[in-house]
Amino acid sequence: MKTKIYTLSLLLVGILGYSQDKVVRKNGASFDAKVLEVGGAEITYKESDNLDGPIHSLRKSDIYKITYSNGKEDVFGKYQNIDEVKSFIINTIKEFGVDRNNGMLGLAAEFDGNNIKINSVNKKGSIYYEDRYCWDLSRVVAFHNVSRRNNGTAFLNIITYKTRKSNTELDKLVIKMLDYEAAVALSDAFKDLNIMLKKDL
Structure with a gap:
């Protein structure tokens, strides 16, 4: 029994x-x-x-x-890990990103931990204008809707903290994109990365 x-x-x-x-x-x-x-x-x-x-x-x-x-x-998620979403962000910015003030310049992005730095580059990929700040993607306060313009370009606006040396302040990261659909996909990737970086969910 x-x-x-x-x-x-x-x-x-x-x-x-x-x-x-x-x-x-x-x-x-x-x-x-x-x-x-x-x-x-x-x-x-x-x-x-x-x-x-x-x-x-x-x-x-x-x-x-x-x-x-x-x-x-x-x-439900598009990306299996943080490295995959970071790679997508870098490649999408390289392909579709453009300097806000000079349409002849492209953009190049690089990550340092949770921070991203986006520089303006010439057609050869050399840095033409270096952003002095790193933007913290783990402390995003707000993602604005992608703004579409009549000429087909689009703007991403992310409210987060930027850092230069020991100076940190809240500001708006603006990224200009040549393609609206690519801008929407990039915005979604930034949102997913922000979630991934918040380990206390």
Whole structure:
């Protein structure tokens, strides 16, 4: 009789363990849960170790993917890690970015940790005008909607902190782009990176 009870207990533990879903956030953190519903803007779930407890919710914009107990996956994020999104940002700025005051100059971006520096460059890629500031993408205060102009160009406006040596102040990072769709994709990438850099979500 004891053997049957022991076997039944192991079977139940195996079933409960198998029925867990795994939620991976864009910031790299993950947790086991029982996902109840995936809605238009958020998911609802129960904690895997407290299935009789309260229902929690999480914004889909904070989630990279959900792996369900049956092996199926819902992937919401475009980028698997911080390096991938940074690479996209650098390449998109290089391809579509243009100096706000001189349309003959392009843009080049580089990262230093959480900070980005965007310089104006000539056609050969040499720095023509160097931005004196680094912009902190982990402390963004607001993302404005992409502003589309009649000539097809677009502007990104990001309110965040800029740093030069020991001086830090809140300001607006403005990036001019030659293509509106590319500007929207870049804006989305900046938003995802901001989420990824916030480890305390």
